[in-house]
Amino acid sequence: MEEELKDAVPCNSLAVASIIRVGTAGAIWGLCAGPHEARKRGLTGIGQASHVAKSIGKFSIQCGLVAGIFTSTHCVLQRYRRQNDRINALIAGAVAGAAVAAGTRNLTRVIGTAGLASAFSVAADYFKLS
Structure with a gap:
């Protein structure tokens, strides 16, 4: 296990990769959900575009944050406990x-x-x- 830890990818690299992947999925979710919510609120034109942009940012940041916290915690625990x-x-x-x-x-x-x-x-x- 000691050799595996020396050759392992650093936890911060895993966390950044996770944030990018899951944050991108959150952005796609916001891109899909934003127009629907905007139409329900009766927004059109610039108001709708602004709402969609805010939705993309909100979902992207939230999903990326959760993924980063989970991945970094999991990785640090794995390294500390030396168990998977x-x-x-x-x-x-x-x-x-x-x-x-x-x-x-x-x-x-x-x-x-x-x-x-x-x-x-x-x-x-x-x-x-x-």
């Missing part, structure tokens, strides 16, 4: 979920989102390793 198991995914999912919900300032929502994100990340890790 589901505990890393469990903790990283909880940290990312709590970070997402922290803006609500509602402890119940923070705990619920952390638990849900943790469960999803463990499930994804289970199917990836199986």
Whole structure:
């Protein structure tokens, strides 16, 4: 395991790659969802274009932030514990979920989102390793 850690890609590089990939997916989601929301609000012309641009930025930043937090936490835990198991995914999912919900300032929502994100990340890790 020691040799694997020396040859491994640095955690900050993995986090940046994750932010770019998932942030791009968030931007695409914003590009698809923005016009629909703008039409529901009755926006046209410059107002619609402005709403779509804000939607693209919002979703891109949010998705990239969650991906960066999850990836960097998972990588640091893997390096610190010197193990690649589901505990890393469990903790990283909880940290990312709590970070997402922290803006609500509602402890119940923070705990619920952390638990849900943790469960999803463990499930994804289970199917990836199986």
